Amino acid sequence: MTSKARRADRREQALSQETIVNAAIRLLDEAGEGGLTFRALAERLSTGAGAIYWHVANKDALLVAATDRVISGAIADSARAAAASETIRAVAIGVFDAIDAHPWVGAQLARAQPPSPMLKIFERIGRAVERLGVSYAGQFSAVTTLVNYILGVGSQNAANAVHAKTHWSQPNRREFLSAMAGAWAALDADEYAFTRTMAAPLREHDDRAHFLAGIELIVAGIQHSA
Amino acid sequence: MTSKARRADRREQALSQETIVNAAIRLLDEAGEGGLTFRALAERLSTGAGAIYWHVANKDALLVAATDRVISGAIADSARAAAASETIRAVAIGVFDAIDAHPWVGAQLARAQPPSPMLKIFERIGRAVERLGVSYAGQFSAVTTLVNYILGVGSQNAANAVHAKTHWSQPNRREFLSAMAGAWAALDADEYAFTRTMAAPLREHDDRAHFLAGIELIVAGIQHSA
DNA sequence: ACCTGAACACCGTTCAAGT
DNA sequence: ACCTGAACACCGTTCAAGT
Numbered sequence: 001m002t003s004k005a006r007r008a009d010r011r012e013q014a015l016s017q018e019t020i021v022n023a024a025i026r027l028l029d030e031a032g033e034g035g036l037t038f039r040a041l042a043e044r045l046s047t048g049a050g051a052i053y054w055h056v057a058n059k060d061a062l063l064v065a066a067t068d069r070v071i072s073g074a075i076a077d078s079a080r081a082a083a084a085s086e087t088i089r090a091v092a093i094g095v096f097d098a099i100d101a102h103p104w105v106g107a108q109l110a111r112a113q114p115p116s117p118m119l120k121i122f123e124r125i126g127r128a129v130e131r132l133g134v135s136y137a138g139q140f141s142a143v144t145t146l147v148n149y150i151l152g153v154g155s156q157n158a159a160n161a162v163h164a165k166t167h168w169s170q171p172n173r174r175e176f177l178s179a180m181a182g183a184w185a186a187l188d189a190d191e192y193a194f195t196r197t198m199a200a201p202l203r204e205h206d207d208r209a210h211f212l213a214g215i216e217l218i219v220a221g222i223q224h225s226a
Numbered sequence: 227m228t229s230k231a232r233r234a235d236r237r238e239q240a241l242s243q244e245t246i247v248n249a250a251i252r253l254l255d256e257a258g259e260g261g262l263t264f265r266a267l268a269e270r271l272s273t274g275a276g277a278i279y280w281h282v283a284n285k286d287a288l289l290v291a292a293t294d295r296v297i298s299g300a301i302a303d304s305a306r307a308a309a310a311s312e313t314i315r316a317v318a319i320g321v322f323d324a325i326d327a328h329p330w331v332g333a334q335l336a337r338a339q340p341p342s343p344m345l346k347i348f349e350r351i352g353r354a355v356e357r358l359g360v361s362y363a364g365q366f367s368a369v370t371t372l373v374n375y376i377l378g379v380g381s382q383n384a385a386n387a388v389h390a391k392t393h394w395s396q397p398n399r400r401e402f403l404s405a406m407a408g409a410w411a412a413l414d415a416d417e418y419a420f421t422r423t424m425a426a427p428l429r430e431h432d433d434r435a436h437f438l439a440g441i442e443l444i445v446a447g448i449q450h451s452a
Numbered sequence: 453a454c455c456t457g458a459a460c461a462c463c464g465t466t467c468a469a470g471t
Numbered sequence: 472a473c474c475t476g477a478a479c480a481c482c483g484t485t486c487a488a489g490t
Contacts, residue, residue, distance in 0.1 A: 015455080038483065048456045050485075055454095059483065110336065110381045111388075119413075119421060126420035140427035145440065152378020155336045162337075187345075194352035195345060201366035214371065221443075241474080264464065274475045276466075281473095285464065 015047060017055050017065070024066045028104045032162065036063070064116060067108040071117040074098035075124055084131035085219050091124050092150050092215045096208065099154040100173070103165075106158025109151055122147050134222060142222045149218060153211050178203050241273060243281050243291070250292045254330045258388065262289070290342065293334040297343040300324035301350055310357035311445050317350050318376050318441045322434065325380040326399070329391075332384025335377055348373050360448060368448045375444060379437050404429050 023044050027036050038059070042049040056062045074097065078090035099106045109118055126143045134142050164176030181203035187196055249270050253262050264285070268275040282288045300323065304316035325332045335344055352369045360368050390402030407429035413422055 037481090039481090042457095048458095049483085050457070051455050053484070107333070107336065110333065110385050119418065123418050123421045126424065130420060136423075140424050140431065141436065143424070144436070148375070148378045148382060151382065152374045155381065156374060156377065159336050192345065192349050194356060195349045197362075198352065198366050198369070205366065210367065210370070217447075263462090265462090268476095274477095275464085276476070277474050279465070 015045060015051060020052055020055055021065045021069055024062055029102055033104050063108055067105055068117045070098050070102050070105050071120060078124060084128040087128040088125060088219055089215060091121060095121060095150050096154055096211055099158050103158040103161040106155040110155050132223060146218055149214060157207060177205060241271060241277060246278055246281055247291045247295055250288055255328055259330045289334055293331055294343045296324050296328050296331050297346060304350060310354040313354040314351060314445055315441060321347060321376050321380055322437055325384050329384040329387040332381040336381050358449060372444055375440060383433060403431060
């Protein structure tokens with residue numbers, strides 16, 4: 001038995017970029033952004049902290065790789081859609097649901113740069129916008145509007161989810177929207193007069209449907225001016 | 227001479243929430259998110275790290291207070307505007323410029339919750355939307371659309387700015403957009419076929435004007451359906 | 453080539469002790 | 472009441488030493 005086989009015995013899988021990123025995603029899902037630690041990761045992989053550095057440059061690169069994997073999976077089957085507007089819808093909802101399932105992705109997407117997870121979304125949406133028949137001059141604006149919307153709403157949702165889990169330990173969306181509505185209703189009557197009146201709409205709010213409605217609106221606007 | 231006076235002698239100002247938050251903002255502006263350290267802050271205030279904890283609960287609270295001060299200042303004179311649509315424009319551009327001047331604010335705004343900097347923006351925009359004559363049923367959607375847009379574009383800009391400063395050390399906006407365009411043009415020809423064609427528009431892109439155009443579009447849409 | 457785990461230089465936060 | 476600064480429990484990262 002080689003020493004490598006002996007090591008492979010102690011952990012379930014061989015150590016590799018892929019194994020490490022998978023374990024990182026699991027850790028992030030379970031314990032949030034603060035839960036990802038080289039020590040915790042090493043323990044879960046039955047190895048030393050330093051071993052991870054042979055496969056991954058540093059923590060930032062690991063975070064990017066984890067985000068990239070989640071997003072790549074989320075937009076993978078958007079290519080199957082026939083119509084260009086279908087593709088846009090599929091990418092949008094894919095990213096929305098991915099952030100909902102992995103809230104830490106929201107904060108990450110607003111961060112990194114080329115070639116990054118965000119750029120993949122940009123490219124995918126861009127090709128669809130092209131197919132939509134938008135003129136070259138209008139493409140940049142159309143794509144950035146869509147991507148900004150998707151990332152903006154996504155990170156806001158993620159922030160809410162993280163906050164709800166941290167401060168009110170509300171696991172599902174309906175419950176944390178309700179808890180947030182309660183917090184809004186309790187705000188100062190003068191300083192937050194308007195926000196208080198929005199507590200009721202917030203409680204009944206279906207953010208996924210609202211998100212999709214926004215996408216429809218923007219797509220319609222793009223097609224109208226195309 | 228009292229001991230308090232002697233201490234006040236060693237530092238320029240008395241230690242207080244305000245002094246601490248001011249020093250924190252300066253530190254964040256100069257050295258970025260990673261530059262804010264209790265030790266660095268203590269040294270700058272000529273005191274011990276522990277002293278800060280008498281005035282501030284923890285680092286997170288300090289970050290919220292710093293963000294709150296910047297945002298409060300940015301939207302302060304938006305109340306002077308006569309027309310409701312003017313107020314919306316003033317808030318939007320105020321937040322945009324504040325994030326441009328203090329990139330770390332972008333990441334912070336997407337984070338915290340009630341009563342937080344983001345809620346102040348929500349309240350201010352909300353009152354303007356009310357004045358615009360939007361029906362109660364339409365207010366929630368109108369306000370969240372605007373706030374999402376403002377925060378989404380803002381944090382994206384901030385991320386770009388942080389990235390440009392870290393990786394290309396480009397200080398001003400035109401230069402980092404140009405550097406980013408260069409990076410886009412160098413992307414893989416197959417995988418990023420669309421993104422590469424957007425390098426030229428990106429280079430000539432005026433993000434502030436584009437941001438304002440988006441606000442106009444949304445406001446027009448709200449007024450049209452109001 | 454790949455892994456180990458101790459060591460280094462840092463953090464945020466606490467707290468007994470001072471004034 | 473307010474401040475001091477050492478101490479604690481952590482980090483990310485490196486690296487000599489192993490296989």
